[in-house]
Amino acid sequence: MTTLTALFAAIVAPEHITEAASIITIAPASTEEVSAVLRLCSEHKLTVTPCGGATKQDWGNPVTPEIILSTRNLAGIREHIWQDLTATVGAGTSWAEMRRHLAAHNQRVALDPLFRTPATVGGIIAVNDSGSLRHRYGSLRDLVIGMTVVLADGTIARSGGKVVKNVAGYDLPKLFTGSFGTLGIITEVTFRLHPVQPHAETWTLRSPDIAPLAALQQQLLDAAMSIESLQLRTETTGFALDVRFASLPEVLRDHELRLRELASPLTPTASGKEVWQQRENLFAIPHATILKITALPTQTAALLHGFNALASTGILAHAVADATGIVTVALNGEPLSLFALIADLRSRLQKDGGMAVVLRANSDLPADLDRWGGSPTAIAVMRAVKQEFDPQRLLNPGKFVGGI
Amino acid sequence: MLPDTVLDQLRFAVGPNGLISEPNQLQTYECDGLTNFRALPGAVVLPRSTAEVQAVVRLCAQHNIPFVARGAGTGLSGGALPQEGCVVISLARMNRILSVDLANARITVEPGVTNSQVTDHVRAAGFFYAPDPSSQTVCTIGGNLAENSGGAHCLKYGFTTTHVLGCEVVLPNGEITCFGSPHGIVDTPGYDLAGVFIGSEGTLGIATRAVLRIVHRPQVVQTLLAAFNEVHAAAQSVSDIIAAGMLPSAMEMMDRISIFASEASVHAGYPDCEALLLVELDGPTAEVTTQMQQVRAICEQNGAWEQRLAQTEKERALVWKGRKAAFAAMGRVSPNYIVQDGVIPRTRLPSVLEQMKRMSDANGLRVANVFHAGDGNLHPIVLYDGAIPGEEARALEFSYEILRLCVDAGGSITGEHGVGREKQCEMSYMYAAPDLATMQRVRRAFDPHNLANPEKLFPTPRLCGERADGAYHPHPLEAAGIAEIF
Structure with missing residues (x-):
């Protein structure tokens, strides 16, 4: 020892x-x-x-x-007050374990993150992960209502609380959400919960051309229907749009008819839950380099179209876009052409403020690949925050954007 | 109070029409909606652009002068209360809607645009801006960002912070930056500075532009009014509705005094009862129709003796008018009143209301209750007569006792009005010293010289005594019995 x-x-x-x-x-x-x-x-x-x-x-x-x-060892459900739709859990609790516990009262944290086993609550919050449910329920910043953190010097700080509505003091949970472990260690989290929707149906529409799917997605968003999830994705040939309605059975019947009407001449087919695993499946593609692209929702269709067209250049791309403008793409190809593609993509996105973050880089990619794609406008304030919270730069030094 | 040289520089920054320094004119700015706290600023500036805001903030930084940003001054916690001799920066003249992107459901506005103007601007296209504080016809988006404003409909739609995708900010050192995305893109890399800025009550900088999310208008909206003979029964209905898995867009409760005051003021035609529950559902027609039947059944089971369904826009507007006028209407039943803003876990509603009634009986001060029952956000209104010596102080203390009761129940001292000047000493009841010290780290990162709305939000020794430093530790001399503290 x-x-x-x-x-x-x-x-x-x-x-x-x-x-x-x-x-x-x-x-x-x-x-x-x-x-x-x-x-x-x-x-x-x-x-x-x-x-x-x-x-x-x-x-x-x-x-x-x-x-x-x-x-x-920080795992476990500390408290589940189902009548108040809140739950407090240890940061080391796996998402799947929390989900099982909350489901006993037909409740859930309305988020569909990656790797529910063994990913933990703390890790999911640290990277601000989210899936297609975000369209209806928002992201972690809308679902986390309280947090206990430990700062680099050992200070234990609690922030927020057990009520959804609370504006007392600074909203520290938001600062820690997506901070990649650079400001402190999350030990306990309180969530607001939502009821599990007992009735839901998923429909998939396919088309060799993305334009009709993009138009349909926009029509669905404009139609004020009870949509729980929406995603646009590439397929081996062409594209698919998945939509999940969640409401009362009579509403689902009405929505199916409206969907058929709006989609015509495309025909919706019923899908199982597994289509909502498509984003996670990207991470299982061997040797893939995976990007998280953020753009305006209306720009995601053009991105997907571009990804499918890459096949002719020798790059294989599989992508899933949610309705809020987040595109996850898995890329396989010759390292130097991938490197060039990422640079090109970033310069195209830049005009409208879009970003491409490399979540996972194939080990063959050049080591000087910039994971984050440049520094945000407010980098000086971010550095000042880091300096206040971790002046010795001990917590995940260099991991975050701008080398924070 | 400010030296002439500084006034000249400010005048140069915002033009002669943009500076107010005459004492009688400055009085307009001596308080916000919390009128029992007043202080005269040294100057008020009315910039018309981000560059002018920047010039003013730079001058403040250069001369070490505190500044307080101000929207419409409707805040209820003293957030826009000036510090004696400070510079008040009014954003009222920056009131343009800059762009609208309907396909992406975004709108970009300047901070002086009022909350209602945003909805007015997109209504014809089938959208609305969801946060709806009761003062929405006059309060500004800049003020909404500062306070993270809520409103009746945040039960379903979330608060201001849910709907801000990006904001341009002038930092306390005069730098212009952007939090979130200027294009309204989600999840931009980096710390969620917009998340911590929104609701920071003007202590971290001044928003000069905001990209807001707008929401599609639902297919149908129905509002139910249910009259109960007991507050308990109404509260139970709220819990039952939530337990049934429904998420109404709003659930509001009013007690007898509030109903009476509201009726006297705006004649909404409310039934004469002990507790009124207002439940609003919105969404697809088939969903709302079915759920409203469930809601009505729940209310009936809990003893509602009258239920009225408002279906037309006109009927709904009248129902809401009574609710939104409730605070102002208190003038009808009491010469003076204090509005509080505690939050409790929904299930604690009956016990907290009972305790509040016991406290009221014990100290002889009446409390009216108007609240966002769905999210446990209480607005107890302590009624008093300022002409009776000592009654104001007692009322104020009672209102703070109610907040502590909320904290004891697992809640918060403020759900939407903010801490401001009013509740800063209560912050140390809700948070421990290390929690507050951690928030101060954020403040130092943004505003190391403590110029942006200083002496707000945090407890200070000057205003709150030793409590600000956590538990009282006796001086060694005192402990040894050598000296005493008076």
Whole structure:
């Protein structure tokens, strides 16, 4: 046991400390233990990477920390007040476990993130993941109502609370959502919940040409129907539009008729739940480089069209676009042409403020690939925030945008 | 109060018509909707552009002069209350709608545009702007961003922060930046600075432009008024509706005093009862029709003796007029009143209301209750007579006791009015010292010299005494019995 390990063993049970390849992994069992561990790291200037289910550690710039702080012992449902539609859970709880628990009361956190097992609540919040449900229920910033975090110096801070409506003080949970573990470690989260919709139907429309699908998507959005999810995606040949209606059975009947009317001459076919796994399936494509593109919703169809047209250049692209303007694309091809494609894509998106972030890069891609695609306008304020929260730059140093 | 040289520089920045420095004219700006706190600013500027706002903020930074941004001044917590001698920056003249993108459901506006103007602008195209504070016909988007304004319909549609996709901001050092996306694109890389800026009550900078999300008008809207003989029964109906898996666009409750006041003021034709529940459903016709039947059945089970369904736009408008006029109508039943803004978990409604009644009986001050029942946001209105010596102080203390009761129930001291000056000392009841210190880190990152709306939001030793530093620790001399603290 090294001296350092011995110091940590005074805080955390020894069986929750492991050491391999000169990285110490520590799995504290409470917020207080996280605080004591971080205080010690801060005293010894040790860099720390927080880790949940380790499903997205390769997102963002690579970091080799001295300490990995695992949240696996911070798991569990702390409180589920189903009558108030709120629940508090440990950050190390897997999404699937939380989902099972809430489902007992026909409730859920209305978000469909990637890798529900073993991805954890804390990790999903740290990267601000979201899926197609976002169209109706918003993203994590709309669903997280309270949070306990531990800052780099060990300060335990609670923010927000257990009520949905609350404007007392700064909204720190929003600051931590999507911060990639660079500001502190999330240990506990309170969510607002939604009822699970008992009746839902998914319809898929296919077309060799994307224009009619894009037009239909716009018509559906304008029709003020009970749409829960919408996604536009590439298929081996052509494109597909998936729509899920969720409402009362009589409404679903009405919506089916309206869909058939709006879609004509295309014909909707009933689909199973598995079409909503399409975004996650992109991550299973071997050796793929995966981008998260953000653009205006009306621009996603043109992007998908462009991706299918890449086949002639030797790049294989599979993409899924949600209705809020987020496109996830998996790219396979010769490294240098992928590198050039990403640069080209970014310059095309730039005009209208679109961004392309490389979530996962194939190891053959040049090492100087900019994962984040430049620095945002407010980078100076972001750096100032980082400086206040983690002046020694110990938490995931360099992982975030602009090298934060 | 400001030196002439500074006034000259301000005049140069905003033009002679953009500066107010005459004491009698400055009085217009000495308070906001919380009128029992007043202070005279040193100057008021009325910039017409982002560049002018920037010039003014730069001058403030250069001379170390605090500044307070102001929209329509309708805030209820003293957020726009000036600091003595400060510069008030009114955004009222920056009131243009800059662009509309219907296909992407976005609109870009300047901060002085009123909340209602946004909806008015897109109504014909079938859209509306969802956040709807009661002051929506006059309050401005800039003020809405500062306070993260809610309103009756945020139960379903969310708050201002849900609907802002990006904002241009003049930072306290005079730099112009952008939080979120100037194009209204979601998830731009980086910290969610828009998320922390919205609702920061003017302490992190001044928004000079905002990209807002607009929402498709639902196919149908129906509003039900249900009259109950007991507040409990109305509260139970609210819980039952939520438990049935419905998400109404609004659920509002009023008690007898509020109903009486509202009736006297705007004659909405409310039934004479102990508690009135207003439930609004919107969405596809088939969904609303079926769910409204369920809602009516729930209300009937809980003893509603009268139910009225407003279906036409005119009937609905009248129902809402009574609700939205409720605060102002209190003048009909009491010479003075204090409006509070506590939040509790919905299920605690009956017990908190009961406790509030006991407190009211004990101290002899009446409380009227108007609230957003669906999300547990109470607006207790403490009625008092300022002419009776000491009654105002007692009323104020009672209103703070109610907030502490909300915190004890697991809630918050403010759901939509903000902390401002009014509730800053209560912040240390709701949050522990490290929580507040963490928020201060954010503040330092944005405003290291503490110039943007200082002495708001956070408890300060000057205003709140030692409580600001957390639990009281006796001085060693005191502990040793050598000295005493008076």
